[in-house]
Amino acid sequence: MRIQLQVALTHLTGRRRQTLVSLTGVVLGVAFFLAVSSLMRGSEQDFIKRLVDNSPHITVSDEVRRPRTQPAERRGIDGAVKIRNLKPQTETRGIRGYREKLALIEAAPGLRVAPVLVGSAVLTFAGREEGVTLSGIVPKTMKTVSTIQDKMIAGSLDALDVNPNGIVIGTGLAEKFNLGLGRNLTVVAASGASRAMKVVGLFRTGNASVDETQTFTLLKRAQVLFERPNRVNRFLIQLDDAYAARAVAHRIEDATGDKSVSWVEASEDILSVLVVRNIIMYSVVAAILVVASFGIYNTLSTIVLEKTHDIAILKSMGFHARDVRLIFLFEGVIIGLIGSLFGLAMGAGLMHVLSLVQIKPPGVSEKVFLPIWWGAQQFALATAFAMTSCILAAWLPARRAGRVHPVEILRGAA
Amino acid sequence: MSAVLRAENLVRILPGEVPVTLVNDISLAIERGEFICIMGPSGSGKSSLLYLLGLLDVPTSGQVWLDGEETSRYGEDDLANRRLEKLGFVFQFHFLLAEFTVIDNVTLPIRRLGRLNASAARARGLELLDRLGVVEQSAKYPHQLSGGQRQRVAIARALANDPLILLADEPTGNLDSASGGTVRQILKDLAHEMGKTVVAVTHDASFAAAADRRIGIVDGKIDADWRPG
Numbered sequence: 107m108r109i110q111l112q113v114a115l116t117h118l119t120g121r122r123r124q125t126l127v128s129l130t131g132v133v134l135g136v137a138f139f140l141a142v143s144s145l146m147r148g149s150e151q152d153f154i155k156r157l158v159d160n161s162p163h164i165t166v167s168d169e170v171r172r173p174r175t176q177p178a179e180r181r182g183i184d185g186a187v188k189i190r191n192l193k194p195q196t197e198t199r200g201i202r203g204y205r206e207k208l209a210l211i212e213a214a215p216g217l218r219v220a221p222v223l224v225g226s227a228v229l230t231f232a233g234r235e236e237g238v239t240l241s242g243i244v245p246k247t248m249k250t251v252s253t254i255q256d257k258m259i260a261g262s263l264d265a266l267d268v269n270p271n272g273i274v275i276g277t278g279l280a281e282k283f284n285l286g287l288g289r290n291l292t293v294v295a296a297s298g299a300s301r302a303m304k305v306v307g308l309f310r311t312g313n314a315s316v317d318e319t320q321t322f323t324l325l326k327r328a329q330v331l332f333e334r335p336n337r338v339n340r341f342l343i344q345l346d347d348a349y350a351a352r353a354v355a356h357r358i359e360d361a362t363g364d365k366s367v368s369w370v371e372a373s374e375d376i377l378s379v380l381v382v383r384n385i386i387m388y389s390v391v392a393a394i395l396v397v398a399s400f401g402i403y404n405t406l407s408t409i410v411l412e413k414t415h416d417i418a419i420l421k422s423m424g425f426h427a428r429d430v431r432l433i434f435l436f437e438g439v440i441i442g443l444i445g446s447l448f449g450l451a452m453g454a455g456l457m458h459v460l461s462l463v464q465i466k467p468p469g470v471s472e473k474v475f476l477p478i479w480w481g482a483q484q485f486a487l488a489t490a491f492a493m494t495s496c497i498l499a500a501w502l503p504a505r506r507a508g509r510v511h512p513v514e515i516l517r518g519a520a
Numbered sequence: 521m522s523a524v525l526r527a528e529n530l531v532r533i534l535p536g537e538v539p540v541t542l543v544n545d546i547s548l549a550i551e552r553g554e555f556i557c558i559m560g561p562s563g564s565g566k567s568s569l570l571y572l573l574g575l576l577d578v579p580t581s582g583q584v585w586l587d588g589e590e591t592s593r594y595g596e597d598d599l600a601n602r603r604l605e606k607l608g609f610v611f612q613f614h615f616l617l618a619e620f621t622v623i624d625n626v627t628l629p630i631r632r633l634g635r636l637n638a639s640a641a642r643a644r645g646l647e648l649l650d651r652l653g654v655v656e657q658s659a660k661y662p663h664q665l666s667g668g669q670r671q672r673v674a675i676a677r678a679l680a681n682d683p684l685i686l687l688a689d690e691p692t693g694n695l696d697s698a699s700g701g702t703v704r705q706i707l708k709d710l711a712h713e714m715g716k717t718v719v720a721v722t723h724d725a726s727f728a729a730a731a732d733r734r735i736g737i738v739d740g741k742i743d744a745d746w747r748p749g
């Protein structure tokens with residue numbers, strides 16, 4: 107064993123009680139750090155998972171971020187003559203050339219895409235009217251990008267293929283109309299076109315606004331109803347790697363020119379709130395370790411004071427200032443390592459206990475377990491924080507010890 | 521014959537509002553294997569001179585040659601290396617590390633130097649303790665030893681890296697006359713039988729009588745006429 111390490115161990119075992127107190131500080135700090143951060147990060151991931159699962163990873167829509175340049179502007183007569191009250195060219199809304207673009211997007215690996223035509227419609231049944239969002243879908247592709255199929259409680263999306271006049275609605279709407287599977291209702295589009303449709307499926311997502319306002323029919327039927335043949339105005343895209351959404355969305359937008367919004371962009375405000383929440387959380391748990399490091403600082407400072415004579419002797423013997431500093435840094439590292447080790451074990455224990463706790467959040471019918479994230483990153487981070495604060499706490503006493511001048515001590519003792 | 525330790529016009533002034541001159545222009549040369557005593561009234565600067573000769577302190581002016589090397593250009597770490605390899609110190613109070621056993625105290629400098637492995641260092645430590653007659657105490661802690669035993673352990677530690685020179689500041693000052701006599705004999709044998717150079721500060725006349733040469737210090741200067749009493 108290195109002699110500096112042995113001296114360090116001797117110092118620590120020589121003041122067992124104070125060492126234990128410092129150690130306890132680190133153990134509690136690390137354990138608390140782990141328990142709190144794993145809970146916070148767990149709930150964050152739980153939240154993001156819901157966010158990611160319940161919405162398309164990328165939505166390509168027929169909007170453009172920059173307005174299309176008008177033919178008159180393209181003539182380049184902006185300088186000398188100013189044209190006012192330019193009337194924009196009327197265009198059929200929708201994604202232009204959607205089949206080619208769809209093929210283009212589909213060709214990319216690791217993603218599934220579904221074309222959708224979304225519009226507004228009014229449903230009427232037994233004298234009641236409800237405004238809804240009607241999405242024209244292709245059931246085969248829709249099932250690959252949406253969880254709606256899993257939320258069906260009666261009928262299915264596939265029933266739309268069998269019955270081109272079918273419509274799938276949410277349970278919220280069904281309750282309002284007080285109707286069930288197999289009943290007919292009338293769909294009126296904004297253009298005035300109307301058609302009788304049969305309810306072939308019912309879904310319940312648990313989200314009231316979705317269950318009351320979202321309805322689905324066959325894409326072809328929607329195109330006829332909205333009088334936009336061969337058009338769609340959305341691509342819904344689901345990725346194997348949800349976190350690649352931002353990059354993929356950029357690529358798609360570059361390739362197609364259509365606005366592609368990733369879930370990251372769509373939820374930017376929520377995500378930035380999560381970042382702030384993490385910063386606050388890590389500051390608080392790190393503060394606990396900082397407090398623990400004061401205990402270490404105190405212990406090591408006391409040892410330096412107490413051992414001034416020993417330090418003078420070591421230096422008179424030929425120990426360098428560096429060797430003496432190393433002794434006290436070792437003491438910080440030893441406390442940090444042992445403290446982290448026990449802290450990680452205790453933290454894992456706390457995490458296990460927390461993961462057994464069930465809570466019933468408001469608005470949810472079933473009890474859920476507290477979400478705990480067991481990621482290794484958490485353990486590494488807690489250890490890194492603990493070691494850093496221990497070494498920093500040891501640094502000042504170590505420097506002071508390194509500066510002890512043997513002659514000054516010998517003169518004082520003589 | 522070349523001196524193993526030589527001082528040239530050594531001056532050590534403690535800076536301050538009222539600067540204190542501890543050592544005032546001392547020159548001397550000590551040969552290999554000599555047993556030298558430094559004597560003088562209390563406060564005359566004997567310890568201060570010893571610290572300068574032992575490279576523990578740096579002179580305000582003047583030079584120290586150790587084993588033919590002029591040391592004034594050395595930095596703190598270079599001086600520490602010379603102390604580790606070529607010098608050994610014994611102080612009035614034993615200055616053993618209280619939390620280390622006798623053998624661990626003795627092997628400290630050996631292990632810092634790092635030329636011997638752990639078992640060889642231990643063997644060397646036990647050999648030294650045996651030579652000084654305290655090998656039975658090797659597993660004890662310093663507080664379990666008598667004053668004379670402690671001082672012998674301190675000498676063993678000073679000899680650990682087989683130094684050229686042993687510097688002792690009142691090594692018998694804290695001992696009864698019997699133990700003092702033993703320590704004196706040990707230092708004398710080290711010089712005359714082992715070829716070590718021994719420089720000891722003492723107030724003890726019988727100790728001084730055993731030395732090859734006595735150097736009197738008064739007011740930070742060498743005073744050839746000074747006699748104890």
Ligand SMILES: Nc1ncnc2c1ncn2[C@@H]1O[C@H](COP(=O)(O)OP(=O)(O)OP(=O)(O)O)[C@@H](O)[C@H]1O
Pocket residue numbers: 517520534540541542560561562563564565566567568569
């Ligand atoms: N820190 C200091 N500040 C001021 N004066 C000091 C300091 N240390 C030592 N001195 C003075 O320096 C002089 C030399 O001290 P030194 O310890 O070298 O004497 P000494 O000969 O070893 O004395 P003793 O026989 O009592 O051990 C003394 O007069 C002492 O008072």
Ligand SMILES: [Mg+2]
Pocket residue numbers: 520566567568689
């Ligand atoms: Mg003295």
